Amino acid sequence: AGTPWATVAELAAPAAGRGPTAANRDNPPTPALFVLLGPDSDVGRPLARRRYAAGLAALRRWKAALPAGSPHADVVTHLSAPGRRLDTGHAVKTLRAARQARIPAVLTNAVRYAAPDGAATADVLDAVRALSSLDALHDLQPNGQGWLKSTAAMHRIAHEVAFAADDRPAPLLEATRRLAEACALDPETDLGWGVPRVPEAAVIGIDGPPEHVLRERTRTGLLARYPHLHTGGGLPGTSQAARDLQDRAEHELGIITRLGFSSYFLTVAAVVDLIEGMGIRVAARGSGASSLVNHALRISHVDPMANGLIMERFLSTDRSTLPDIDIDVESARRHEIYRAVVDRFGAERTTLMSMQNAYRARGAVRDAGLALGMPEPEVDAIAKQLWRFSASNFREALQRMPELGGLSRRIESGRAEGDRQLDLLVDLTERLDRLPRHISMHPCGVILGDATLLHRTPVQPSGMGLPMSQFDKHDMDPMGFLKLDILGVRMQSAIAYTIAEVERTTGERIDLEQVPLDDPATYAMIRTTHTLGCFQIESPGQRELVGKLAPREFNDLTVDISLFRPGPMQSDMVRPFLEQRHGWAPAHYPHPDLRPVLAETHGVTVFHEQVLRTMDVMTGCGLARADEHRRLLGGPQEHLVEEAFRTGALARGYSLEVIDEVWATLSAFGSFGFCKAHGAAFAVPTYHSAWLKTHHPAAFMAAILEHDPGMYPARLMVAEARRMGIPVLPVDVNASSRHVHVEWVPAHPEIDDGAPGRWGIRLPLTSLSGLSEAETDRLDAGRPYRSLADVRDRARPTARNLERLAQLGALDCLLPPGGASRTDLVHHLELQHSTTRGTAPGRTAPRSRSARPRQVEGQLALDLPDTELTALAPLFPDPGPAARVRTELELTALDVTAHLMDSHAPYLVVPNAGNADTVVAAFQERAAGFDVTVTDESAATSLIAVQG
Known part of the structure; x- marks a missing residue:
């Protein structure tokens, strides 16, 4: 590995991942590290149990296994009462064993917290780590001595230990000083501080000096981006615009070359090429869009020349830190990209970035309650009341927030009765505020480096199983890491979905880069504010x-x-x-x-x-x-x-x-x-989103419902589609899939006015709440269905979900024309279910599985008549429009076949009432501060009530 720090970083990976031990006494690390054998080691534990010979033997085994000068005996006393953990007697035994084994002994305080009052906090964190209460924890702090003590305090401890061991303190203090000096790290030589390192040229895929390769790729990119400013032979043109373009390119390349960042730009370009090669939308955001080189390399799709952008806002010779290029990708495929980047550059050169999650009020009170052994429901009820204040202000919030009045009274009552558990809960919660709780994957950061990356940062597996640095974003620039933020943006997923739906339904392949940015219809739509x-x-x-x-x-x-x-x-x-x-x-x-x-x-x-x-x-x-x-x-x-x-x-x-x-x-x-x-x-x-909404409204609104990129609920998006004249089609077991999709709707004589029809939006099976993933997959894979029995046999929904599908109208496609109604089918299924479960129709029965035997996956439907539904007597009428909407809202939270207000329309034909397009003028609400969204069949209108 080259340096002791590199060895530590390599050892951290299997330790954090709880994998096989990377080094032990029989397999010591190289180069050798200093090994402290303290109270919790296989040397210290037997010494604490008065098994001096066993502790001495273990110490000698370490001496034999490690290079000379590597093992050190760690002498610790927390001045505990004699016979208790970390008493001075234990320190004396450790010192004597070290002298007898002829290895250095050093003095430490086994520090667990910075200040003298931190013992309780350390105990709570130990309990949380062990998922245990304090009462069940065996290794509590013996007292409050495990803090970072001053030099003078440690000198006094050295004299006390030496006196008890009939020894001199000077050798112990001198050995400690020498070890501290030897452990000092040089940020530049040990950590590679401030020296940017990117993947090697062969890994990036370049041949030759990076500066030359970047210049050539920029030239090729400019020819592709600005063909009108080049001659037919690919040479720069002679117009002023062409000269400006070349001057700007030379200016930027000069800055990049002087800073030595050519490989950085080529690396980011390689990542973007990788993502585009996967068929995933990608675009730069932030100041990186200022760079013409980024534009030429297809990192950014913003034309910096046309938009008057400045390279120096992004990078200049006055700022030598690595530039920060953030790229937006399709949110739905972000994890797929992470895996591809690791595969492309190698796990030894790639890690995800981490973030340190600190305690906030709710997490702190839950962990403090766990440590105190309080019942989980009680702690959960308290946690739900904590909001809008930090954990460190818990006690102050008890006095000023009315919603905490009940808890405050319980604390006072308990204090009066001698029960201070809730009082202690408040104290421990305040202690935990802002302390690190755990490490987790950063939502977008990827670190790229050369083959020495894992020698410079400790890593551990992320939740995805990919390597994750234990350093967070604040460590990136000083360490010289190439940090690339790959941000998942749901709108990018929606745009990609729109393009795919248009191609699937019409055969047209939209290239948004070729769409002019001056479409009058698009700007007209925007000006309508729809x-x-x-x-x-x-x-x-x-x-x-x-x-x-x-x-x-x-x-x-x-x-x-x-x-x-x-x-x-x-x-x-x-x-x-x-x-x-x-x-x-x-x-x-x-x-x-x-x-x-x-x-x-x-x-x-x-x-x-x-x-x-x-x-x-x-x-x-x-x-x-x-x-x-x-x-x-x-x-x-x-x-x-x-x-x-x-x-x-x-x-x-x-x-x-x-x-x-x-x-x-x-x-x-x-x-x-x-x-x-x-x-x-x-x-x-x-x-682009506005252009797609203008020119491909059905596909765009389907994508919005599929990927939910905005701030509004799906119900409002359905209302918006209805306002635009897009038919919204309900869930249907034969027509609906797992995803929202566009479907051709034949012409309606009263609506389409001679047009052949229009594109509509078919809602997915997932719209039905309570349908499991497995049921959804089977329903989707088994389409089309010929009969009710076919649905039962091959999709195998639970009996309750089969009823709910019928209530929603998803089984209407199976009903024979002129035969039984949806209401008849629902009643039939309820009767079957109640007969099977022994409950009366309409009563709630336990959740059940289909009574049909398990069928072979992928079995095809047989084209047989549905005798079950054919024989069903038509007794009840279909539900009316209002009843259908109520069922839709209950089962999907969407009003699909009509707007909820449609059935109330006759009652709204009164003076001073209007639809959402005109309601602003009649809005008389005087309660200040409420943000209200009013929707009906005409529009969605947002109102903010102000004091009249």
Whole structure:
């Protein structure tokens, strides 16, 4: 491995994974580590039990097995009472055994906590780790001495142990000092601190210097992205735009080469190529979209030239840390990508990133209650009352939160009766606040490195079984790790699903990269504010903003996304922007030099990029230095930026009045700025989702229902589809599958007005609550069904779920024309079920399995008449529309065949009443603060009640 730290990191992996022991006394690690043989070792345990000879023999075995200087006896005393665990007598025996075995003895305090009052916390954590109560734990702290003591305190302990052993303290203290010095790590040589390491050239798949390969791939990518700026022979054109493109590429490549990051960009490109090769949507987000090189390598789909983005916002020679490139992928396939990345680069070069989960109020009270041995239901009831405050404020919250009044009274009552268990629960809960509880997989971080990666970070298996670093995101930059955030975005899954449904149903293969970003119909739809389901612009506030902003081009979407943030909203940036955009107020520019910088936002500073350009224009500091200044805005060093800005602007001849006005804007910008590259990266899927909703509405709404990428419940999405004129088809055992899908609906003479029909949305089998995964799989695999018996035999739903399928109308396709009704079928199945279970029809029976014998998987349906349903007498009428909707809501939480309000329509034809499109004007509710979504057959309207 090369260094002792590398050995420790390698040993941690099997230890954390609870796999086979990587090293032991018979198989020592290489290079050798210092081994402390303390109170809990096979040396210390027999010494504590007065088996001195056994402890000494174990110590000698360690000495024989390990290289000279590796084993050390760990002398510990917590000054316990004689005969108790960690008493001074135990320390004396350890010291004597070390002297007799001729190995060094060192003094430690077996530290478990930082401060003297931490013993109880350590005991609680031990109990939680053992899933035990404190009463059942055998290794409680003997006292409160296991804390990180001062040098003076440890010197006193050394003298006490030496005196009791009839020895001198100096050798013990000197050996301890030497070991501490030998264990000191050099961050650079031992940890590789700050030295970026990426997979080797052969692993990335490059031949030759990375700088040359990156330049060639950038040239090829630019030709593909900008063919109109190249000659027929693939050479750069001679137009100004072509020269600007080449100059920008050379500028970026120069920065990347000087920083030595060529391999980094090629590695990220290899990951993106891998994901695209799997047929998965992928796109960069954040400041990485600023880079033309990223655009050429297909890492980003945002054109930085057309959008006026700045490389220095992403990377510059003034900032030498690895750039941060985040990529969005289809959420439904994120784990598939992780496995593919590990397979592509190797488990020795790839780990997932971890995150340290700390205690919050509810988790802390549950674990404290476990340690105290309290009944789980009681602890759970208390935990459910804890919200909106940290665990460390538990006792204070008892005094000020009315909902905790009952618990507070119980604590006082118990205290009066001498029962302090609940009192202790509060104390222990407060102690646990913010302490690490466990390690888990980061939701998106992947670490890539060279063959030495596992020598630099300890790893353990993640919940997926893939290697996971024990370091979290805060360790990545100092350690020089290449961290790639692969974020699962459900809208990307919805877009992919839409494209697949369009191709399945029409044969058309949509390439969104070829879709123009200036489609008038798409922007017209957005301006209607009917944007439910569209990425980033579906919330009530966003629908209000897009209605006021009235986007007409792609940059308008970038501005909209950038403005809809807490800072701009709270700083009242939106109002002046809208007034100046629509000409209601004149655009204001502090100086004519800033007009080119602020023209796209009508004089209002919205983007980080505008801050950089403003500083550069007025001071000449350069974009790289301007970005470093921007990072300091709003922080304790902002005064340094102000001094540099004022000095530079004065030197360039700007008046104090202009400087004061511009600086006021820049200073305030620290609280509300937004990176335009990030806004543009989000605007791409925003536009694509709106384009798909405009031009392929049925497939898009089916994808929204399938992947649920937004903030609204499925019922509202069904209402939106109905508003758009898309038929929503109910669950049907022959037509429904596991997934939502698009289905052709023949023309209805009263609706389609001569059209041949339209595309509708068929709801899936999974819409029925209570249907198990196995039942769903069998129902899906067995389609089509010829008879009720066929469903029973091959799908084998429980009798209760078969009834529920019938109630929902999913078995209507099996009913003979002109024969029994849905109500007849439901009654028939209830009668069968009650007969089997011995309960009366309508009474609740225990959950049961099908009475039919198990059939062979994959058995085909026989084309035989359904004698069971044919013989069923038609006694009852079909349920009416209102009854159907009630059943649908009960079983699926969706009103499918009609809107819930349809049956109430006759009662709403009164003055001052209207549908959701007009209800805003009649809204008279005076209770302040409620956010209300009103839906009917016409629309969904969001209202916020304010004080009238």
